[in-house]
Amino acid sequence: QVQVVESGGGLVQPGGSLNLSCTASGLTLRDIAMGWFRQFPGKEREAVACISGNGMFPTYPASLAGRFFISKDNDKSILYLQMNSLEPEDTAMYYCAIGPGYFNGRDCPDQSEYSYWGQGTQVTVSS
Numbered sequence: 001q002v003q004v005v006e007s008g009g010g011l012v013q014p015g016g017s018l019n020l021s022c023t024a025s026g027l028t029l030r031d032i033a034m035g036w037f038r039q040f041p042g043k044e045r046e047a048v049a050c051i052s053g054n055g056m057f058p059t060y061p062a063s064l065a066g067r068f069f070i071s072k073d074n075d076k077s078i079l080y081l082q083m084n085s086l087e088p089e090d091t092a093m094y095y096c097a098i099g100p101g102y103f104n105g106r107d108c109p110d111q112s113e114y115s116y117w118g119q120g121t122q123v124t125v126s127s
Helices: none
Strands: 003-007 010-012 018-025 034-039 046-051 068-073 078-083 092-098 121-125
Touching: 003 092, 018 034, 018 092, 018 121, 034 068, 034 078, 046 068, 046 078
Parallel strands: 010 121
Antiparallel strands: 003 018, 018 078, 034 046, 034 092, 068 078, 092 121
16 A cells, blocks of 8 residues: 655756655655665665654755755655755665654664665756
8 A cells, every 4th residue: 555656857967956756655754754765876775865754853964965955745745855966976766765653863764674665766967
């Protein structure tokens, strides 16, 4: 019954922006953490951002803080990822995932704690 679907990816020029969306059905998002991940060709999946169930504690790796912004709309069951100042190095498949029911707002949950994953949306940054 649980479905996770990403959208909003595509081709963008360096310096541009994209806003990714993730719709989650079959559950309520208010009390669960969620996260965005990305995977480069030939590399393992890595965390991009995570957010607490109530949406008050977004967390990012230091390398992405200030460029990427995660938010969620619990009423509409939608998770967002706003990406600014995109660079070719950001080219990857981006995934949305359903996290655990608890997040302390300091460190993102381990990947093993995410139960459901979307199929991904491709982001390509090129001139």
